Amino acid sequence: MVLEQKYQALLQEAQRRQLPDVAGIRLCFQTLSLASAIDRDCAALLAPHGLSEGRFVLLFLLDAASEGLAPNALAEQAGVTRATVTGLLDGLEREALIERRADASDRRALRIRLTRKGKQTAKKVFDQHGRWIAGLFGNLSPSEREQLACLLDKVAENIGTSWRGMPQ
Amino acid sequence: MVLEQKYQALLQEAQRRQLPDVAGIRLCFQTLSLASAIDRDCAALLAPHGLSEGRFVLLFLLDAASEGLAPNALAEQAGVTRATVTGLLDGLEREALIERRADASDRRALRIRLTRKGKQTAKKVFDQHGRWIAGLFGNLSPSEREQLACLLDKVAENIGTSWRGMPQ
DNA sequence: CATATATAATTAGCCGCCATACTATATGGC
DNA sequence: GCCATATAGTATGGCGGCTAATTATATATG
Numbered sequence: 231m232v233l234e235q236k237y238q239a240l241l242q243e244a245q246r247r248q249l250p251d252v253a254g255i256r257l258c259f260q261t262l263s264l265a266s267a268i269d270r271d272c273a274a275l276l277a278p279h280g281l282s283e284g285r286f287v288l289l290f291l292l293d294a295a296s297e298g299l300a301p302n303a304l305a306e307q308a309g310v311t312r313a314t315v316t317g318l319l320d321g322l323e324r325e326a327l328i329e330r331r332a333d334a335s336d337r338r339a340l341r342i343r344l345t346r347k348g349k350q351t352a353k354k355v356f357d358q359h360g361r362w363i364a365g366l367f368g369n370l371s372p373s374e375r376e377q378l379a380c381l382l383d384k385v386a387e388n389i390g391t392s393w394r395g396m397p398q
Numbered sequence: 399m400v401l402e403q404k405y406q407a408l409l410q411e412a413q414r415r416q417l418p419d420v421a422g423i424r425l426c427f428q429t430l431s432l433a434s435a436i437d438r439d440c441a442a443l444l445a446p447h448g449l450s451e452g453r454f455v456l457l458f459l460l461d462a463a464s465e466g467l468a469p470n471a472l473a474e475q476a477g478v479t480r481a482t483v484t485g486l487l488d489g490l491e492r493e494a495l496i497e498r499r500a501d502a503s504d505r506r507a508l509r510i511r512l513t514r515k516g517k518q519t520a521k522k523v524f525d526q527h528g529r530w531i532a533g534l535f536g537n538l539s540p541s542e543r544e545q546l547a548c549l550l551d552k553v554a555e556n557i558g559t560s561w562r563g564m565p566q
Numbered sequence: 567c568a569t570a571t572a573t574a575a576t577t578a579g580c581c582g583c584c585a586t587a588c589t590a591t592a593t594g595g596c
Numbered sequence: 597g598c599c600a601t602a603t604a605g606t607a608t609g610g611c612g613g614c615t616a617a618t619t620a621t622a623t624a625t626g
Contacts, residue, residue, distance in 0.1 A: 235475070243459070247524075250532060251532040254531055254535035257535050257546060257547055258436065258534055260551075261432065261436070264553060265430050282582070291411075301605065311585075312605065313583090313584075313605090313608095315605090316606055318582080321581085337604095339605080340605070360417045364418060364422050366422065367419075367426060368422065369556060374549060379428060381538065383399045383428075386399040386431075388536065452613085469574075478613075480574075481614075504574080506574040506622075507574060507621090508575070
């Protein structure tokens with residue numbers, strides 16, 4: 231697997247400096263490079279539909295809510311700020327995939343609904359996205375998948391614990 | 399391991415819709431969530447030094463080049479555009495970690511050098527960063543590391559091949 | 567020598583994310 | 597009923613990516 235250019239540069243430097251645990255560093259960079267590659271692939275899949283990953287998430291959430299959702303609910307479910315949702319909705323509205331309607335009972339609030347085009351796009355994209363993900367991990371056997379999940383969990387345990395309180 | 403909020407929402411929807419291969423989807427989201435968590439952790443480690451990940455990479459490259467480097471060389475080694483390097487250098491210059499000097503032999507070119515503060519920061523941060531990474535993967539045995547690297551490679555093979563030419 | 571082309575760095579504008587600050591509206595306590 | 601406080605959505609500005617365009621300088625070619 232090819233590391234991202236920046237990681238290749240960092241890794242080379244780490245080797246030159248004979249840092250301890252170069253293998254661990256390489257593994258870290260490999261993980262990050264894979265994730266970036268997946269993100270890029272996903273972005274390339276979504277772009278022709280006028281979607282980014284953030285917009286896609288909102289589209290998905292809205293498609294599941296036939297009555298529409300308020301921006302603050304979208305923000306909470308997507309795990310981003312309301313300000314970010316405003317920006318993503320601007321994009322979706324430009325693409326004519328959603329519409330903002332005033333809420334009847336609260337004049338501060340909005341109700342976001344998919345347009346007809348939004349629903350059509352959603353249908354097409356979800357299908358494609360599902361097959362894409364299935365393809366990504368399709369050549370791993372069930373036991374390999376379990377191993378991978380287990381190893382990722384094991385790494386995740388260490389995050390946030392490994393440098394706080396370090397001698398600066 | 400806890401998935402990012404957005405992935406949790408997507409996964410729940412995938413389950414509700416009974417999409418095929420929910421396990422594969424979960425594994426994908428787990429990988430992406432881990433990478434995001436690593437990035438966040440790294441950002442938190444670097445921020446007190448006035449560094450982002452991009453700036454850190456340049457700092458690393460510059461520390462290795464005692465004679466300084468031109469922005470275009472930095473761009474190439476870091477794998478970003480020269481325009482991006484200009485922005486990163488602006489940040490590093492604001493933090494007084496680097497200085498831009500005119501190149502003696504080519505009046506278009508610059509030579510970027512670390513300041514004294516830049517060198518000191520570099521030394522501290524590299525050390526801390528190295529220990530941080532080592533800690534991240536420190537609880538994996540050699541054989542587990544090899545397994546993980548192998549599984550990541552196997553996933554990486556599928557990227558870019560799994561949706562091109564799909565029935566849209 | 568003059569001109570065309572290539573290269574170095576920057577600027578400007580876009581995207582998606584964030585935090586912060588603002589306006590409008592609801593709501594609860596006195 | 598009035599005012600403090602909370603909430604909804606947005607505006608603003610920063611960061612770090614990108615592409616495309618600009619300006620200055622080098623270099624190669626006729």
